[in-house]
Amino acid sequence: MRPECSTRLRQALLPTTVALAWLGTGLCLSAAGITTSASGSLGEAPKVRWHEVSSQWDAFAAGPRERSLDLGYSGNNCGSRNLHEAVQETRTSVLIEMHEEVPEFSSSRGPVSCPAPSLKFLNLALARPLAGRSIRGRPGAVLKNPRNVFGEFVGGSSEKVPRLIGFAPQDAEHALVLAYLNGRVELMPASRGLRRVVAQYPAPGRMVSRNGVVYLRVAGR
Numbered sequence: 001m002r003p004e005c006s007t008r009l010r011q012a013l014l015p016t017t018v019a020l021a022w023l024g025t026g027l028c029l030s031a032a033g034i035t036t037s038a039s040g041s042l043g044e045a046p047k048v049r050w051h052e053v054s055s056q057w058d059a060f061a062a063g064p065r066e067r068s069l070d071l072g073y074s075g076n077n078c079g080s081r082n083l084h085e086a087v088q089e090t091r092t093s094v095l096i097e098m099h100e101e102v103p104e105f106s107s108s109r110g111p112v113s114c115p116a117p118s119l120k121f122l123n124l125a126l127a128r129p130l131a132g133r134s135i136r137g138r139p140g141a142v143l144k145n146p147r148n149v150f151g152e153f154v155g156g157s158s159e160k161v162p163r164l165i166g167f168a169p170q171d172a173e174h175a176l177v178l179a180y181l182n183g184r185v186e187l188m189p190a191s192r193g194l195r196r197v198v199a200q201y202p203a204p205g206r207m208v209s210r211n212g213v214v215y216l217r218v219a220g221r
Contacts, residue, residue: 051104057073058138058174058178071098071122073120083099087124089126094136161204165199172216182212189219202214
């Protein structure tokens with residue numbers, strides 16, 4: 001490019017460059033003003049006070065050799081801490097209590113909204129096999145299961161059968177209701193021990209159509 005052409009080009013571009021610089025400065029100032037305004041509207045952060053509550057829980061299945069229970073409980077989606085369980089076992093029953101600490105927020109901006117509670121699972125060990133002992137201590141609310149017993153999403157028309165060996169008949173039928181299944185009891189000849197599920201069909205882990213039937217063979221006095 002010839003020197004006189006280069007000089008004329010710089011002179012033509014100069015006003016545009018200055019205008020862009022002023023525009024950028026204005027945008028920065030506007031952004032700063034918006035940020036300051038937003039920060040001013042936030043106010044102080046919500047204050048948190050923790051308090052202990054009884055957890056909503058239910059028994060969904062039995063573990064291998066009847067030495068544990070798979071429990072579902074309603075988790076607080078605003079956060080929780082110090083979940084603890086207490087188990088009292090007798091010859092005829094298993095009494096379970098579950099507590100956790102949940103937050104209570106206070107704010108000058110009004111109440112703090114949280115997502116709906118979600119269903120969480122844990123495995124609770126027993127000192128000896130369940131063997132037909134009744135499960136006690138449920139808070140009362142029925143935790144309908146939006147997922148199947150083993151934590152896989154229910155997206156279609158099938159459910160996975162829970163392990164019910166060792167459950168008392170009424171607890172087994174209740175667990176099936178939680179899993180969107182139905183139970184049908186078949187009595188075996190009387191035998192020693194508490195009334196309990198000793199066999200089931202389909203077997204644990206098999207897939208059954210929703211609202212399908214699981215047959216429970218029950219023995220005991």
